[in-house]
Amino acid sequence: MAGLSLDLIALQLFAGLALGAIYVLFAIGLSLIFGMLTVVNFAHGAFYMVGAYAGLYILMLGGNFWICLLAVPLAVGLFGMLVERFLIRRLYGRGIDYPLLLTFGLSYVMVELVRLAFGKTGYPFDTPDLLQGAVNIGVGYFPLYRLFVIGATAAVLLGLWLFLEKTSFGLIIRAGARDPQIVRVLGVDISNVWLIVFGIGTAIAGFAGLLAAPLQGVIPEMGSTILAEAFVVTVVGGMGSIGGAVLAGLLVGIVVSMSSLFAPEMAKVSIFALMAIVLIVRPQGFFGRAGLMS
Amino acid sequence: MLQVANLNAWYGASHVLQDVSIEVAKGEIVCLIGRNGAGKTTTLKSIMGLMDRTRGSVIFKGKELLNLPAHLRFALGLAYVPEERRIVQGLSVRENLRLGLVASPEKRHELQLIEDTAKIFPRLAERLDQEAVTMSGGEQQMLAIARAVIAKPDLIMLDEPSEGIMPVLVDEMFELFLAMKAQGTTVLLVEQNVELALEIADRAYVMDQGAVVHQSSARELLADDEVKERYCSV
Numbered sequence: 001m002a003g004l005s006l007d008l009i010a011l012q013l014f015a016g017l018a019l020g021a022i023y024v025l026f027a028i029g030l031s032l033i034f035g036m037l038t039v040v041n042f043a044h045g046a047f048y049m050v051g052a053y054a055g056l057y058i059l060m061l062g063g064n065f066w067i068c069l070l071a072v073p074l075a076v077g078l079f080g081m082l083v084e085r086f087l088i089r090r091l092y093g094r095g096i097d098y099p100l101l102l103t104f105g106l107s108y109v110m111v112e113l114v115r116l117a118f119g120k121t122g123y124p125f126d127t128p129d130l131l132q133g134a135v136n137i138g139v140g141y142f143p144l145y146r147l148f149v150i151g152a153t154a155a156v157l158l159g160l161w162l163f164l165e166k167t168s169f170g171l172i173i174r175a176g177a178r179d180p181q182i183v184r185v186l187g188v189d190i191s192n193v194w195l196i197v198f199g200i201g202t203a204i205a206g207f208a209g210l211l212a213a214p215l216q217g218v219i220p221e222m223g224s225t226i227l228a229e230a231f232v233v234t235v236v237g238g239m240g241s242i243g244g245a246v247l248a249g250l251l252v253g254i255v256v257s258m259s260s261l262f263a264p265e266m267a268k269v270s271i272f273a274l275m276a277i278v279l280i281v282r283p284q285g286f287f288g289r290a291g292l293m294s
Numbered sequence: 295m296l297q298v299a300n301l302n303a304w305y306g307a308s309h310v311l312q313d314v315s316i317e318v319a320k321g322e323i324v325c326l327i328g329r330n331g332a333g334k335t336t337t338l339k340s341i342m343g344l345m346d347r348t349r350g351s352v353i354f355k356g357k358e359l360l361n362l363p364a365h366l367r368f369a370l371g372l373a374y375v376p377e378e379r380r381i382v383q384g385l386s387v388r389e390n391l392r393l394g395l396v397a398s399p400e401k402r403h404e405l406q407l408i409e410d411t412a413k414i415f416p417r418l419a420e421r422l423d424q425e426a427v428t429m430s431g432g433e434q435q436m437l438a439i440a441r442a443v444i445a446k447p448d449l450i451m452l453d454e455p456s457e458g459i460m461p462v463l464v465d466e467m468f469e470l471f472l473a474m475k476a477q478g479t480t481v482l483l484v485e486q487n488v489e490l491a492l493e494i495a496d497r498a499y500v501m502d503q504g505a506v507v508h509q510s511s512a513r514e515l516l517a518d519d520e521v522k523e524r525y526c527s528v
């Protein structure tokens with residue numbers, strides 16, 4: 001603990017923000033889908049993983065990271081829409097457990113298919129040339145790529161916020177999440193809205209997977225780790241709340257990052273301790289509506 | 295404008311509407327009354343396309359609706375204000391009004407229409423940017439009606455709009471229905487407030503146990519204490 005300076009703590013805080021940014025992206029998709037469709041998407045981690053592998057595949061074909069940034073969310077979102085249209089849609093109105101089991105099973109299928117296509121071992125994922133190195137952020141040198149992850153996440157959040165708050169379709173989503181029947185009698189084909197929301201949620205998951213790839217490489221199981229952590233984020237933030245997902249995602253990132261500085265052996269456990277505390281003090285999470293699941 | 299013939303509806307296995315037949319002509323205010331549980335709400339839901347299982351015929355402006363989803367019935371000019379207001383939490387008054395236009399070709403004139411609507415509903419005009427659920431029950435009901443009429447439907451169905459609302463506002467609301475009628479909107483009104491409803495209505499249907507048991511002009515029914523006593527007293 002000797003060389004523990006304020007600067008080091010500040011740097012670690014930033015590292016926590018970058019890690020948290022990935023959680024945020026993952027969890028807002030999960031929240032958006034749950035809030036609108038009441039589907040707990042257990043395949044969300046698999047879509048995240050597919051995003052990373054799709055990026056890897058584009059690089060293998062000779063594409064670059066900037067193409068990935070556009071193509072990966074598009075491809076994963078389209079894939080998500082196919083899954084909603086042909087699998088999940090059949091289960092609406094049958095309770096929360098049917099789509100949960102379906103997506104749970106689907107995630108295994110997706111992981112297995114990726115193992116067949118790319119092998120069981122992982123791959124490194126190069127940081128794009130332009131984003132290599134570190135920059136001085138005042139408290140010390142911080143990896144440029146992590147700064148980019150924070151910036152990209154902020155951009156996605158801003159875009160999503162503008163979309164939800166300023167467009168008619170966003171208005172439909174906000175209203176439809178609270179009262180789908182009213183939206184239907186005002187002339188909206190709600191099944192189309194669900195389709196697009198599932199597409200947006202999975203596209204953001206794929207984007208998160210791509211952003212995470214240069215930080216940790218890609219392996220077929222990368223989605224199940226983050227799913228467990230995102231579960232904590234959603235519980236802390238409140239199920240179905242986007243604002244909650246953002247706040248809790250950053251908090252969880254910072255907790256992981258800080259505990260790995262002060263007590264590395266506690267890093268994995270710390271977030272579950274955080275979850276336990278939140279559950280005791282405020283069972284519905286920061287922004288959750290009480291009794292949502294009942 | 296609307297011809298409902300031999301309409302049957304079910305909740306799961308329970309058969310709640312039996313051969314309901316109702317007609318509403320263009321420009322009329324038709325009132326549907328009856329005790330709690332008589333099947334009035336279910337009738338409106340069936341006409342709007344919100345029941346899982348229905349049989350019979352619902353013809354609106356010459357088109358059979360029975361197999362159309364709710365959003366396409368709206369597109370044909372049918373509007374529905376469900377019971378209990380159902381104002382969306384988290385949205386402002388203006389956003390609720392915009393919601394009434396999202397699926398309408400009239401959306402192009404959104405600003406103009408919101409302005410027009412604010413003239414008809416002055417209580418809303420003062421509160422456009424307020425969160426809608428913070429308004430009084432009566433104001434929320436006004437908003438629910440405004441949201442349904444802003445896209446200029448041909449027929450509007452209202453389910454107990456005066457329920458739990460201050461008498462002053464009820465009067466204001468019923469005058470509004472007359473004004474809507476004067477502008478050519480047809481109204482199908484479900485009401486517990488029988489006397490008031492019959493005063494503004496042209497014709498009335500009385501329902502009991504899932505069937506229509508009486509129909510007459512509103513004026514006749516207003517004078518018919520026996521029928522009112524038998525089917526409408528609680």
Ligand SMILES: Nc1ncnc2c1ncn2[C@@H]1O[C@H](COP(=O)(O)OP(=O)(O)O)[C@@H](O)[C@H]1O
Nearest residue numbers: 305308310328329330331332333334335336337
């Ligand atoms: N969601 C539902 N599930 C099962 N039965 C219902 C449901 N809603 C209403 N019912 C039954 O259908 C009948 C008609 O109800 P409703 O149309 O709501 O009557 P009203 O609006 O005239 O009070 C009643 O017997 C009621 O108990």
Ligand SMILES: [Mg+2]
Nearest residue numbers: 334335336377
């Ligand atoms: Mg009713």
